[in-house]
Amino acid sequence: MKIRIGIPDNAIFSKLYINSDLIKEKYNLEIIILPEQEILKLFKARRLDIALLTPLGYGSGVKIADYRIIDGPCIASIGFTGYASILMKSGIKNIQRLNSNSADDFMMIVGRILLAERYDINLKLESQKLENSLLFANSDVSIIWGNETEAPIKFDISEDWYDTYNFPLPLAVWCTYGDDPIENCKSIIQDLADPSLKEFEDIKLIDSYGEEKSCELIWQWNDDFKNAIDEMVQLLFFHQYISEVPKIKLINSD
Numbered sequence: 001m002k003i004r005i006g007i008p009d010n011a012i013f014s015k016l017y018i019n020s021d022l023i024k025e026k027y028n029l030e031i032i033i034l035p036e037q038e039i040l041k042l043f044k045a046r047r048l049d050i051a052l053l054t055p056l057g058y059g060s061g062v063k064i065a066d067y068r069i070i071d072g073p074c075i076a077s078i079g080f081t082g083y084a085s086i087l088m089k090s091g092i093k094n095i096q097r098l099n100s101n102s103a104d105d106f107m108m109i110v111g112r113i114l115l116a117e118r119y120d121i122n123l124k125l126e127s128q129k130l131e132n133s134l135l136f137a138n139s140d141v142s143i144i145w146g147n148e149t150e151a152p153i154k155f156d157i158s159e160d161w162y163d164t165y166n167f168p169l170p171l172a173v174w175c176t177y178g179d180d181p182i183e184n185c186k187s188i189i190q191d192l193a194d195p196s197l198k199e200f201e202d203i204k205l206i207d208s209y210g211e212e213k214s215c216e217l218i219w220q221w222n223d224d225f226k227n228a229i230d231e232m233v234q235l236l237f238f239h240q241y242i243s244e245v246p247k248i249k250l251i252n253s254d
Contacts, residue, residue, distance in 0.1 A: 001028075002030040003029050003030065003182055004029075004049045004050075005017075005030065005031050005048065005051070005188075006033075006034070006048040006050070007032065007039065007051075007052045008033075008034070008035065008036040008172070010145075013052060013171075015193060015219070016075060016189075017031070017052075017192045017193070018193065019192055019194070026191070027184070027187075029188070036057075036105050037104050039057075040057045043057070043175070044060075044064055046065070049177075049182050050070070050174060050175070050176050050182060050185055050188065052172050052174055053173060054171065055232040056242070057106070057175075058173065058229070058246065059236050059241075059245075060241075061246070062243070062246040063243060063244060065177055065178075066177060066178030066179050066249070067175050067177065067178070068176055068251040068253075069174070069175055069221070069229075069248065069251065070173070070185050070186055070189055071221040071250050071251070072174065072193075072220065073174070073190060073219060074172060074173045074220065074225060075172050075217065075219060076168040076170040076171055076217070076218040076224075076228055077158040077162075077168060077169045077171060077215060077217055078158075078168050078215065078216040078218070079159055079214050080158060080205055080207060080215050081156065081159070081217075082156060082207070083147075084108070084110075084146070084147075084156075084157040084158070085144055085147045085154055085156055086111050086114070086141065086142075086154065086157060087136045087143075087151035087154055088141045088151060088153035089140055089141070089151070089153070090153055095123070096123070097123070097141070098112070098115065098121065098123040098139060098141045098142070099138065099139040100125055100127065100128070100142060100143040100144065101127070101131075101132070102144075103125045103126065103143075104127070107145070107157060108143045109125070109236075109241060110161060110169065112125045112239075113236075114160050115141065117164065118164050121141065126139070132144045132149040136149060136151060143157075147207065150208075154208065156213075158215070165231070167227065168218055168224060169228070169232075170225060170229040178249065178251070181252070193219075197219045199220040200216055200217070200218060201216065202214070202216050203215050203216075203217065230248050233246055
C-alpha cells in the first residue's frame with residue numbers, strides 16, 4: 001500500500017520535498033499537493049499518512065487524533081522573508097475593513113494576530129477572492145502572500161513577527177498519527193528534503209523599497225523550534241483559532 005504524503009501547495013515549502021520524484025519508488029509514496037486547507041481536511045479525515053502542517057493545522061487536531069511531530073526537516077523564520085505582507089492605506093483614522101484572498105491560511109491569521117496585538121487593529125478578516133491589487137483597493141488593510149503589491153504602508157509578516165515576539169515564526173512541521181505511525185517516517189522526510197539543507201540558513205534579501213534585509217531560516221527541528229511552536233499554539237488558542245492548547249508531542253515519545 002502506498003504511503004500518502006500531503007503537502008500544501010506553496011513554494012516556501014519546496015526545499016522540504018524537492019526529492020519527491022527521486023524517492024517515490026524507494027518508499028512507495030503518493031505525493032498529494034493541494035491548498036493548505038485541503039491538506040488539513042485530508043489529514044483530519046485520516047486520508048493521509050504524513051502531512052506537512054502549519055502550527056494551526058497541528059493545533060486544530062488536538063480533539064481529533066493523536067497528532068505527532070516527526071522531528072527532522074521543518075521550516076521557521078527569523079526576520080524578513082517576503083513570504084507574506086500586511087498592506088495598509090495611509091492617513092486613515094478609523095480602519096474599518098480587513099481582508100485577504102487566502103483568509104484561512106496560517107500566515108494570514110498570523111498577520112491578523114499581529115495587527116490585533118501590535119497595532120490594536122482588531123477586526124474580522126474578510127475573505128475576498130480578488131487579485132492582490134484589487135483586494136487592497138477594496139479595503140483599508142489587506143493581508144496577502146508575497147510582497148510585490150504596492151502600498152503606502154507595508155509590513156513583512158515574518159519580520160514583524162520576530163520584532164514583536166522575539167522568537168522564530170514556525171511555518172510548518174511534518175506530522176503523522178501517534179496511534180498508527182509510519183515505521184520509517186523519519187527517513188522518508190529526511191530523504192524528501194534538499195540534501196544540502198543545514199540546520200540554519202542565513203540569507204540576504206531586498207525588500208520592495210530596495211533595502212537589504214537579513215533573514216535566518218531554521219530547517220531542522222531543535223529546541224528553539226519546539227519553544228516557538230509551543231508559544232505559537234498558545235497564541236492561537238488565546239485568539240480562539242484552536243479550542244485547546246496541544247502538547248508538543250514527537251513521534252515515538254510518551
